[in-house]
Amino acid sequence: QITLKESGPTLVKPTQTLTLTCTFPEFSLSTSNAAVGWIRQPPGKALEWLAAIYWNDDKHYSPSLKSRLSITKDTSKNQVVLTMTNMDPVDTGTYYCAHRPHTLPRGYFQYWGQGTLVTVSS
Amino acid sequence: DIQMTQSPSSVSASVGDRVTITCRASQGISSWLAWYQQKPGTAPKLLIYSASTLQSGVPSRFSGSGSGTDFTLTISGLQPEDFATYYCQQADSFPATFGQGTRLDNK
DSSP: OOEEEEEEEEEEEEEEETTEEEEEEEEEEEEEEOOEEEEEOOOTTOEEEEEEEETTTOOOEEETGGGGEEEEEEEEGGGEEEEEOOOOOGGGGEEEEEOOOTTSTOOOOOEEEOOOEEEEOO | OOEEEEEOOOEEEEOEEEEEEEEEEEETTTTTTEEEEEEETTTEEEEEEETTTEEOOOTTTTTEEETTTEEEEEEEEEGGGSEEEEEEEOSSSSEEEEEEEOEEEEO
16 A cells, blocks of 8 residues: 655745655655656646656656756655745645656556645735 | 647536547647546546556546547446546656646536
């Protein structure tokens, strides 16, 4: 049973930096071909892919947000951290981390966290 | 970025109906496409990947087809638990963009 859990602040002020942590006890991101990504969803709107990090430390970002995003992994802690700078109210939404196991090709996310709602407001 | 356009944006159907949702990519993505189901307040669930491969544990009434730019998700024999929002996602290139979603509700 693979689980992922997002953690971080539920409320941030405009211009602040958001730091979210994804913890996954049951698999290792050192496994060849494994990946973890972040996807967000504004209230009542569609999913938006943000970033992904791979077992070999390869990283990819949404071009529209690249200047504001950073994704890192700590293999020893089974964690992936996403930071997003200069937060704005339009960044309000549910942030999910998700796992592409080594058994799946490409960037398909089989396992998802429950999501964490982040509100940006002064 | 590759743009993914779903149609319709919403559809009403009844239990037992056959429902088809389409997804069009702004450029060719071979068969690198997934379909997800999302119910309110929950995370998306992977249904189909690589356009037509059914994820383990997903009922066989779900099927996917297509390649290149045009794809379809078909639900044959709609069940009460299928009322949800469905998203396509391309995995051909980064960023791995999603469609805008199709809401399937009970007529």
